[in-house]
Amino acid sequence: VCRGAPPPGGEGSGVGEAPPMVGALLRRLGVIQGVALLMLCSSVRGLSVFSSLRAPSLPRAMTRSVLHMSGGQVDAAPDTLHKVIFVLGGPGAGKGTQCAKLVDDFGLVHLSAGELLRKERASGSPDGQLIEEYLRDGRIVPVSISLGLLRQAMDGDAGSCFLVDGFPRNWDNVEGWNELMQDSAEVLCVLFLDCPEEEQERRLLIRGETSGRSDDNLESARKRFKTFHQETMPVVGHYESLGLVRRVPADGMQDEVYAHTRAALLPLLGDPAEEDSGTLRQTTEK
Template sequence: MGTVVDAANKEANRSVLTNKKVTVVFVLGGPGSGKGTQCANVVEHFGYTHLSAGDLLRAEIKSGSENGTMIQNMIKDGKIVPSEVTIKLLQRAIEENGNDKFLIDGFPRNEENRAAFELVTGIEPEFVLFFDCSEEEMERRLLSRNQGREDDNIETIRKRFKVYMESSLPVIEYYNSKGKVRKIDATKPAVEVFGAVKALFTPLNSVPTIILSHVSA
């Protein structure tokens, strides 16, 4: 009996080119680095569509689809959802959206995610927006915000930092070696941070976009 990964790989092999041209920017940074705030600013000022891999997975679970049930069961069993499943959701969101500019927030989470995304979609990011923030500052922000999140306690926060450091930093190092990382000092006030972000996105209007390879239905 084939696995979820096998099925996703078979679909990936049936990828065909479409005429849709897209610009993709990966947004990375530790928990509490301000990614969400700055993504909202980019959406408002530059017309990007903000895609979060985690939000797409949660939406698929809520939809009650067979795929959503599979994702929910894997999470309940403590299994990691295969990269191909998450990528398929991202790809579908891109295909079904009328926009051609996307921020992909919090993805790729590790090197396997990165390699699978490029293989399946044929997309390399225009650049990687990396919010560089000290662990002490991220910890302070997470503990001070009042959002009722159960994971905003010191023990869980430090575990999240550890996972982030071990899994996401190799992705940043990979793209840095290709000259694609744009590092932002995220310890500064949000207004100053957006000033630096704004300077990066303003020239993109004249940058050629890339063609999206998508999974056929």
């Protein structure tokens, strides 16, 4: 079971009434402007802002931090929030391999957006053919489908900490997540596996000899690389600007890469040799 850090200011922090105008403005503003408005509102005596009214691309954790720094108040995140670590990297970066090692080491739950989509495709559902076309062409599947599958999987395993592999892959995914999941899930960090394209291509060609996947071929791989650079890297940059990215060099051997991965997440997850597996170390600000 994962536990997030308690909200600054301790339990029982009050929540004030935010005027409708504040909520409307927050929904229309970007990250920088949203932060500025949150700090301005929280500096006004007697005014608090609901976390649900934060800017669309502003994570819950950052909203709490901004309001805490400025002396404002924010509602405590309920214990029922799903705890999520996004795992991003190009095709062949080793996301599945590293997630499997993290599951063994920390007892986390691995959800691969790609695997969920492939299972849905194979199930013969109405979305199956559409998913097949998107995957074959190296395009990103509509967020409504991906998010529906992810949410169903998370709701079926309540109380766990999830490694969400291969999502969000574009800005539409980010906005969809913030719109549909911000009140039921908390993003703890983004693990980014940084691997040169040449190494990714080599791995994909080797994997394609045995995987049987329709997208494990050179033509599809190059389409996926193009999509990754154009659509996913801006997402990584967005989360990096929020201080949420843990960047790991991923061009080495599996165990070498995992040593970097483990070191990057250890401060957040805690050492499984010292704590219960999968339990987040609770921290309080001094």
